[in-house]
Every structure is written in structure tokens, then in C-alpha cells.
Amino acid sequence: MRSTSSIARSALVLACAVALASSAPAAAERGPVIDAEAIRAQLDLITSTDRVPGALAEVSDRRRRPVTVTSGTAGLGTGLPMVGSAGRFRIASVTKPFTAVAVMQLVVRHQVRLDAPIETYLPGVVRGTGEGHEIDGRTITVRQLLQNTSGLPDYVSFLSPGDLREPVEAAELVRIALAHRPDFTPGDGWQYSNTGYVLAGMLVERLTRKDIGTAVTELVIRPVHLRDTYWPPAGERRIRGPHARNYTLNASDPAGPLVDVTEFEPSWAGAAGAMVSTPADLNQFWQELFGGRLLPRWALNQMLTSVLAPDLGPKAEYGLGVARLPLSCGGGVWAHGGDLAGGGVANVSGLDDSGRAATVYITALTGGASIDHMLGTFDTALCS
Template sequence: MTTKPARRVVAALAAGASVVALGVPATAADRPITDVAAIAANLDLITGNDRVPGALAEVRDRRGRSVTIMSGTAESGTGRAMVDGDGRFRIASVTKPFTAVAVLRLVARHRIRLDEPVETYLPGVVRGTGEGSAIDGREITVRQLLQHTSGLPDYVRFPGSVDRDRPVEAAELVRIALDHRPEFAPGRGWAYSNTGYVLAGMVVERVTRQDIATAVTDLVIRPARLRDTYWPPAGERGIRGPHARNYTLDETDPAGPLVDVTEFEPSWAGASGAMVSTPSDLNRFWRELSGGGLLPGWALAQMRTTVPAPGLGPGVAYGLGLIRLPRSCGGHLWVHGGDLAGGGVANVSGHDDSGRAATVYITALTGGAAVARMRATLDLALCS
């Protein structure tokens, strides 16, 4: 165990380990911020039972203290220790809160209006074709893009339409969706749609006259003082700096060796899921967001205004890039999760109303059991 100047306690666990020595707290202020042993046990089940090479959880309290628990290895078949809370990984759909904050910062500057039609910012872009002929950007608002109430089909559901190994333009992803039947009329239902966030990114680009990577860096990453978070450009398939390898099952031999899918074309995910960050940076992002460092109070209230999200589970609701998740110990969490089917990583990250934040991620997609345990670990981290 080592303690760094920022009061992070790093507990490194090999798969199967069961004991973490954090010492006995001397004062109330030094009490453990979460149940490290219970979290470690969960992570060990993921790396031991669920065929996931590496798993990590980092919890940060409102005073800025954090604890990082790692299990397994950073690379399958090796003894290389799992990276710590400063190791980078693809955050997948946890990109969506960043895109939503960028939009809301522009709303606060009176450059975007949430209830304005998408047509205002992207004239002629959102026009359905073929089975999607009913789709019309004049009837879909910016708010509906961010809240998944637009009815837009999710381009991810049509994987044969995109070559995931080549750079792709956002407009091409949108066109794939526009050729398919809408889920419902705008505002008449809820259905998760990555297409809405790709369009929200295009709105940001049109308004700022910057590419989405530059805009989100200027509007969110720098103001939140995130040191290790970045938006990879199209064609950059690797991950910069320290990181674990990522894996998925071989579809032709699910019981066989895992397939390394660390190399991934980020433009395929775009404003819905392209970003790279670290657990430490994500927890800092939540602290800045909940503490008012990124949005004025009224804008944060808009972000937390939710509608039922039946596709995500009982009692779950969705705001603008935020999931309101019931907590097993009472109350709720503000979170987002994500996975990249072609990128072999899943994660869930968020905070509670007291200011505590947590991020959990796993380095392989091996089935529902590992993902369920990952989500349960976040709940445990912010309940204990």
C-alpha cells in the first residue's frame, strides 16, 4: 500500500487475493471511504469466474481522497500488473455526459436552445430516407437528442452498414440511421439512440465552428482540469500512455482464447462514445459537475430533469446525458455506463448527491455476468 500526496490509497490485488491492508483510521476524517474488501471480492469474482483479465474500481469522496482497487492483470497470459486509476481506457458511452455538458455550456452562452428544432442548427441534415421517410429534423429538438426521446433509430443496431476498421464521418453514421424506421414519433417514447448524440456533436461543431474533439476539450476537459482525458482523432486506433489490453470472445469459438481488440477506430463511436479517460479523471469530472464547476445551477437542473427509461431497468430514468439510478441502500445515483462491442471494454461511472464518485471498468466483454457484477460493484462502492 502506498499513499500519494493527493491522499490516494492504491491497493493492488492479484486475481484471487482477498486482503487489503489500509490500516486503522486515527480520526473520523481518516475513516475508509468505502468497503475496500467487499469491492475487492467483487472484482476478484470478475477476473476469476468471468474470464475477464483485469478489473478496477476507484472511489473518491467529497474531500478529494480516493482509493483504487485492482484485480487481475493488464494483459492476458502475462503477470503484468493491472494498471491503476491513472491508466487510460476507452470510456465508451460515458462520453455522452461530456457531449451533453458541452451542449449545455453553449446553452448557457445563449448559442444553443434546448427546445429548438435540430433543423435550426443542421438545416436539411435530418431527413429520413426509405423506411425512415417519416424522420424530420424540423420535429426533433436538441433536448430530445440528449434525452433519447427523439425516436431516431440507433445506427449501432445496423453493424453491417459500417466498416468499423476505417475512419468514418459523423454524417455517414447519421445517414445509416435515417434509412430505418423511427422508434416512435418525437417526444412520444424513450429509446436509447447513439444517433442522437452523434447529431448533438454535429450541432456543437456547427455552432462553435470547431471539430467535436476541440470543442469538448475547450468546453469540458480543460475547465474540469482533466489531465489524462482526450478525444482521439479519426484513424488513431491505439490508446496513449499507460493502459490495459482489451478483449472480447471469439464468436466462432466462445470457449476459446479471448481476442485482443485494443486497437479500435474511434470515429465509429463519435460523440456518442469515442473518448479516452482514466478512473481518476472521471471521478474528478463528476466532482466538478456536481459541485457547480462546469454548469450554472439551472443548467445542471436541466441535465437532471429525467424521463422514465424503461429499457434500462425498473425505476431508472434518463436526463440529459445522465442516468438516475436507484441505489440499493436508498436514494439514487447519477451515472452513465458504456461498452464497446468492438473495443472489448465496459465501464460504469457516476456520483451521489453527497459528492462521492466512483468508476468501475473491466477489460473484456465475456458475457452478462461480468457486466452485472461490474454494475453491482459501483452500487456497493457508493453505498458502503
């Protein structure tokens, strides 16, 4: 499995995407000002040239009026149209903003200090072994875990496809990472790491005395009424409710038929990428978060306090569970993206400076072009 957000490593760069069309004056608005045909043209490219069975874009303007555009089918050989805005899918690393908000809820309650060492809350857990002997939780803060400035190696980099079959404990994922050399001294660089978010999930579990899925449901999902969003427990490999099938390339025959990987063991993604949601719910999440209904303004400002994230591209920054990315039409978007190679899905979701939210996802990973075109669709959705 690749990173639960290899998009966030390199492909979440929107500056090279092409914005199409323009919007009518706001004063003349009678409905959402969105160029659906420009979006559809991008999605059709994904479902034809890129061999992706299905693709979707959901855009919600600042008045929360949605437009949904789809292309392709919900499953190979089924003839069924691609599911719509209420179709569930694995959101991969877009889980990270939810985990970060849960941590920030504990900050608001004065149970966590962002600049305290993780050792304060998980004593003895973050201790490197072997090549990772330098790693010490007494020198890594909670903020650094959430901001990807901890230097912790990414456990996903050391997994093979065969590792993803059985449920796994979060502590085991951390142990995998801690046996490897750190990427840099804590605070001295930026490098995307799922390990930091697994530890953040363990922190939430320790302080709430609830499993991470229950804690995030109570702290984040339920307060803003995300009715189709849930955290699958370990061992639950199927997606509940309406959803499209997911696919990936056959490693031994990349040009051959796609492999169905809809069933996926979520515990391998954990607090870094296990959640299931819908395009409509994700757009609502962003608008509720930035509307102040999950965190007080001072806490949200902490989330948005960012550092340069050069791996994400020119002018990209990363806060606490959210990336700040430029748009080709000017301004920017607070967003996150993710993909699950073992789960055959990629997506990107966020909110721009005008309050417009967008989510784009594709149902197969067929190579870098499909990711680039997905990101181009995201840019088009917010710029057209």
C-alpha cells in the same frame, strides 16, 4: 458492434445488486470510509469466474480522497498487474455526459435553445430516407436528442464487425440511421439512441466551427483540468500512455481464447462514445460538474430534469446525458455506463447523493454476467 452503451439499455440496473458492509459514522472519519475488501471480492469474481483479465474500481469520497482497488492483470500472458487510477481506457458511452455538457455550454451562451428543432442548427441534415421517410429534423428538438426521446433509430443496430475498420464521418453514421423506421414519434417514448449524440456532436461542431474533439476539450476537459482525458481523432486506433489490453470473445469459438481488440477505430463511436480517460479523471469530472464548475446551477438543473427510462430498469430516469439510478442501500446515483464490443471494454461511472464518485471498468466483454458483476461492484463501491 453493440450499442456504445448496451449497459444503458438494460444492464445499468443497480437495484438487483447486493450492497455489502456498512460505513462508520461520518463524525469519526479519518480517511475514506470505503470497504475495499468488499469491492475486491466483487472484482475477483469478475477476473476469475467471468474470464475478464483485469478489473478496477476507483472511489472518491466527498472530500476527494480516493481509494483504488484492482484485480487481475493488465494483459493476458504479461504477468503485469492491472493498471491503476491513472491507466487510460476507452470510456465508451460515458462520453455522452461530456457531449451533453458541451451542448449545455452553448445553451448558457445563448447559442442553442434546448426546445428548438435540430433543423434550426443543422438545416436539411435530419431527413429520413426509405423506411425512415417519416423522420424530419423540424419535429425533433435538441432536448429530445440528448434525452433519448427523439425516436431516432440507433445506427449501431445496423452495423457489422466488418464496418469498424476504417474511419467514418459522423454524417455517414446519421445517414445509416435515417434509412430505417423511427422507434416512435418524437417525444412519445424513450429509447436509447447513439444517433442523437452523433447529431449533438455535429451541432457543437457547426456552432463552434471546431471538430468535436477540440470543442469538448476546450469546453469541458481543459476547464476542470482532466489531464489524462482526451478525444482521439479519426484514425488513431491506439490508446496513448499507460493502459491495459482489451479483449472480447471469439465469435466462432466463444469458449476459446479471448481476442485482443485494444486497437479500435474511434470515429465509429464519435460523439456518442469515442473518448479516452482514466478512473481518477472521471471521478473528478463528476465532482466538478455537480460542484458547479462547468455549468451554472440553472443549466445543471436542465441536465438533471429527467423522464422515465423503463429500459434501464425500475425507477430509472434519464436526463440530458445522465441517468438517475437507484442504489440498493437507498438514494440514488447520477451516472452513465457504456461498452464497446469492438473495443472490448465496459464501464460505469457516476456520483451519488452524498458526493461520492465511483468508476468501475473491466477489460473484456465475456458475456452478461461480467456486466452484472461490474454493476454490482459499482453498487458496492457506493453503498459499502
